[in-house]
Amino acid sequence: MDSNEFIKNFAAQFDDTDASEFTLETRFRELDEWSSLNALAILNMIGKKYSVVLKPEEMKPTNTVQELFDLVQSKIS
Amino acid sequence: MNPFSLTGKTILVTGASSGIGRAIAVACSQSGAMLIITGRNEARLLETFSMLEGDNHQQITADLTSSVELEKLVESLPKLDGLVNNAGIARPLLLQFVENEDVDDVLQINALVPIHLTRLVLQHKKLNKTASLVYISSINGNNCAYIGSSIYAASKSALTGFMKGVALELAPRGIRANTINPGMIETDLLKSGSIGEEELEKDRLKYPLKRYGKPEEVAYAAVYLLSDATQWITGSNLLIDGGYTLQ
Numbered sequence: 001m002d003s004n005e006f007i008k009n010f011a012a013q014f015d016d017t018d019a020s021e022f023t024l025e026t027r028f029r030e031l032d033e034w035s036s037l038n039a040l041a042i043l044n045m046i047g048k049k050y051s052v053v054l055k056p057e058e059m060k061p062t063n064t065v066q067e068l069f070d071l072v073q074s075k076i077s
Numbered sequence: 078m079n080p081f082s083l084t085g086k087t088i089l090v091t092g093a094s095s096g097i098g099r100a101i102a103v104a105c106s107q108s109g110a111m112l113i114i115t116g117r118n119e120a121r122l123l124e125t126f127s128m129l130e131g132d133n134h135q136q137i138t139a140d141l142t143s144s145v146e147l148e149k150l151v152e153s154l155p156k157l158d159g160l161v162n163n164a165g166i167a168r169p170l171l172l173q174f175v176e177n178e179d180v181d182d183v184l185q186i187n188a189l190v191p192i193h194l195t196r197l198v199l200q201h202k203k204l205n206k207t208a209s210l211v212y213i214s215s216i217n218g219n220n221c222a223y224i225g226s227s228i229y230a231a232s233k234s235a236l237t238g239f240m241k242g243v244a245l246e247l248a249p250r251g252i253r254a255n256t257i258n259p260g261m262i263e264t265d266l267l268k269s270g271s272i273g274e275e276e277l278e279k280d281r282l283k284y285p286l287k288r289y290g291k292p293e294e295v296a297y298a299a300v301y302l303l304s305d306a307t308q309w310i311t312g313s314n315l316l317i318d319g320g321y322t323l324q
Contacts, residue, residue: 055272
């Protein structure tokens, strides 16, 4: 699983935040436009792109892109 | 004679291997009907079968999305007094993630299978006079909508439109068609989805009656619509939603 690719896919779920602002350290819950709709979009993205079905509860403890990346990675391997 | 009894009636229930379909099959058997149940999962269908009261029921494992299996099922049927089109799937996805396959699968199982099954039982003359056709639709797509379920909504409102045409066309023979529009029901379909328990609990509280429905609460409505008590009800949508769409 490529982290740059993951950041790109992650960033694509936001409309107002520029894609270039996203890194593994980004604390996505603190973004101005963060909402439950982004959360659903990210869960759908992970399901479609990585074939990993995450429940919202599993995603809840993650705050940075890195933490979410690690969670998805752990479900793949 | 109890007008709510199903004694002497032969009723086909699709998607009977779990959830609402299982509850409908069981409730119909308790009301005296002879059941033919179908589902895709043989083991779970057998489980439903073992829960049925009374004798002479039949179970047929079939994938109704296969036109060959659907036709075979219909040919093997006795004359029916009731048909409950219940089999359905949900696939929560925001529209931007929906692919061809998602649209095809949801419309196929939720709308096309009931349409073709209805058409085939008619063409093969498997409906008795005064038969009752019941379609398990949803509040979703008919009375309200949800985020991440536009295709499901499309499939369920398609079912409602279809039911109306059928109701009008078959009325001269005394055959009735109605939908049931349930709100959220506690089933495995719900638990297997991508919705967490915490979200579910929050959502339950949005219902004025403060809980989701139980499968048997939909089943009792199906028994009602299948019974002779409702011989003058056709083309209707029976809302069972704990008050959700009042708001």
